[in-house]
Amino acid sequence: MSLLTKTHVGPGTPGSGTFRRAPGFRAAAVAAALPLLLAACGGTDDGATGGTAEDGTWAPTQAIEITAPAATGGGWDTLARTSARLLEEEGLVDHSPQVVNKPGAGGAIGWGYIANNPGDPHKLFVTSPPILLVPMAGDSDYDHDNFTPIARLATDYMVYLVAADSDIETFADLAEQVESGALSVGGGSGPGSMDHVALAGALRAAGADATQANYIPFDGGGEALTSLLGGHVDAAVVGVGEALGMLESGDLRAVGVSSAERVDVVAEVPTLVEQDIDFTFDIWRGVMGPTDLTEPQIAYHETLFADLMETEAWKEESARLGWTDAYQDSEEFGAFLDDTRGEFAEILTEVGLQ
Amino acid sequence: MGMLDQLMYGFSIALTPENLLYVFIGVLAGTVIGILPGLGPMSAIALMIPIAYGMDPTSAIIMLAGVYYGAIFGGSTSSILLNAPGVAGTVATSFDGYPMALKGQAGKALAIAAISSFVGGTIGVVGLMAIAPSLASFAVSFGPTEYFALMVLGLTAVVSLGGRNLTKGLISAVVGVIIALVGIDSQTAITRFTFDRPELYEGVEFLIVALGVFALAEVLVMLSRRGKGGVRKSVTSLRLSRGELARITPPALRSSVLGFFTGVLPGAGATVASFLAYSAEKRIARDGKTFGQGNMKGVAAPEAANNAAAVGSFVPLMTLGVPGSGTTAILLGALMVLGVQPGPTMLTDDPGMFWGVVASMYLGTVVLLVLNLPLIPVFAKVLNTPRTMLLPLVVVFCVVGVYGLSFSVFDLGLLAAFGVIGFLMRRNDFPAAPLILGLILGGLMETNMRRALQISGGEWSVFVTEPISAGLLALAALSLLPSLVRALRRRPSAGTPAEVPAPADGPEEQAPTPRG
């Protein structure tokens, strides 16, 4: 479900270009939401640093706080609340984890909150590609280097869609027509954000000039899809989860998916790699913490989330939400982030957004 | 009648004592959450999801539907009683609901809100059942060009909402659009008027402005009058005479239809629907001049429209699998976790579920009415609170709402600033409604205009060559005509005091009794 990656933005707020937005401005306004600032002003220091046992392991001395740098109901919030609930239900933690919402500035407000608590092993946050893209757009004082990667959990992919009766059959066809400037391509987020990068990167890999693409940013994949259905745009790039319904009914046709291997739920859609276009794009989701965590602390959290992903309950839930498990531990996740940022930087530079 | 059978089947699933209990719990919880400003249907549903996890899917959906309607109704309650809209979709309700409360008709206003919500919900559900599949093509026929035209049509209401002084009304509207443009531009990712404050990157939250210029400004006005005038009536009777019912029925019916179709459009929604319905009724009504002074039609129209729109927003969800609003996006998430995949194939693959959902939505509407009518006198008692205590309470209420919305002290500062601005506006006869209208529609208008031009390659003619857009724009031009003619005719005599019978202080405060 890629609606799970959106931050919610107020009505009439033209902002949030770099991030995905909730479809529908009204409810976003209404819902925005309920963040919790627990113990932000004190009382947390006691358990923060100590607690490492003699055998070199570490265990939390109080409830873990999982921050969603977005409002309730968004993608980060869903991930945070789902993890928190399952951690408790499966008995993996002693204290029920607390979910804290810190919406604003596409995540930057929440990241600032975590960054202000260096070395606090009880404060984690959920994350996804905007942690790379928002700082690159210059909209956040902190980037992923200011945090400790804990684990990558799951991922979702992008699909490239055209109308069912379109004469475009392959991604190469699409790239060719887009490059000629004849086609407009809708996406669910602003220029320089996930959908745009997923489009530009794929075009570039297909040998097309990505700067010629007429990319139309919508407020969420839902609006981009309905615009494609109505023939207002000629193609769209959205998350797999968002397009499922339309693909099943045959109203829209996918010419490619951004995964390395075919995705189960849309098994008939060929990957870009199959079409000799060397490009993959993951809408990954993971967990990070503040800087200055000790090895035992990182190890504890890594194991905790690895254990969580082993449970039946997690598997059931993530299958329902359309996620593919994609676990990486702290080190792999960190390397992955560095690589991905390099790749994004190249793409953004090429389309003139850097 | 296959459809009726199906619906009966749906009801047979939905109507068990256990499920009735759940819908009661849902409606009650939703109402309470909705009363708090800032917490609307989307938050309410998001917060109830953990409770719904362990339940049987049908019961869970029934409960969530109850939460949904309850939250919208709860929002109207605070709009009417405190001028503090709890939900964006009920801002228009406060335009006439609050003046009604000032006149001692709080109970009536709430009853009208409940009945109109019921009418809106019913018509919405009927529409959803009967024509949902064919509505899908209507929903997709709106692209950026058409949305632009729709927003322009909505903005022409500024002229009718603008009060007696058109210049001041227009200034309010322009300032509203100016506020709407704060934040990162969605089309280019360039920051506009953010003064490098990250808190402003996502723009100014609509509800903060609404709470400031309505609720806080009202508090300051009460204070500045040193306790004279304003709400002092404890009349909580909610009885409507037959004549009154007859008066609100046509607006409620029209607004339900308008609201439903607006709700079907993924880019519009309940807030836009309620404003469109309000300004449309103000224009058609013979006593349109008394809108804003406690006209009961002005409560019926937006209330019917926002509920119908809430149901309408299910159309893209159920027929296309595309969530048309933030709330339906949350519901989609909830449905999927419960093992229901809405989409074009749902009606054919899983008709039991589809009709179960429809039936449970309807059940929510009914229970809302049954549960809330008796509660209205209780709610209305709020007005008996001594004003020395009521004022600080309203402030606390707004602060909790804003903080719960954004969790930011910066936004509390914004709230205070908009309170002061709203107060100064009231004192100097600047109407607040156009500001809100500009704020809601202005941003959408700009975004869609630029999107449309981006698609057309800078060709402005698309707005008149596309039939729907051309029709809407023509309607907009037409709707301006009478006001323009009137304004021109009035101009020469604009200065004569006799022209304007002066009520105590601005059009929205001291309301003369509406005619008829």
Added chain:
Amino acid sequence: MSEKSTARGSAPATGAAPGRPRKPRGSRVPVLPERAFRFSPRTLGVVIALFAIGYLVLAFQMPDYTAVQVPVQPATLPRWLGAVLLVLAVLLFFQRPQADGEPEAAPVAEAAESASGKSTDADADTDADPSADTAKGEARLGRFEDTRLEIGLFVAALAAYAALFEFLGFILATALYLGSMTWYLGYRRHLVNAVVAIALPFALYAGMTWGLDVALPTGLLPF
């Protein structure tokens, strides 16, 4: 014209500009409640024009978007809005004050009453039920003679409440604000006041934090 006597004495407000109005300073001369913060179209026109000019300056400093060719720049609409606002401000400047239908008659009556400290309702529409106010012995709101000071104080209290919200925590800040403001405004049943001021923040906190899992700031209190 009423505004002549009030507008000059009070600090210029920011009109519709999103900014923080300064607190009214200065004169101790009582101002009729209905007249406080009313300004002439001229004053308003000037204030709004200044705002429009400031806005235009910002709008013209906004960079054009060049990465991709766009038909309408992000700065385009703001520039138009600024210009329109400026024109409207000029129109307002030349408007005759009476055109607003200024409430000249009502304030006089009310002012006379508020001076005498009695509180019978002056408003025609509350005549039907005059008992509500007086029955509870509610005095008029606040304590200052000058309404402008009263408003200033109220806004300052709100600002202080907001500023201390996270530091003190929701319960303490709210209890403090609620109790002191209710007392200050003139509520005389102190026990009731105390009970409400303490119970309500607790109830709200419990409902939000524990009931809905939406935590409000704890601040100095340990929970």
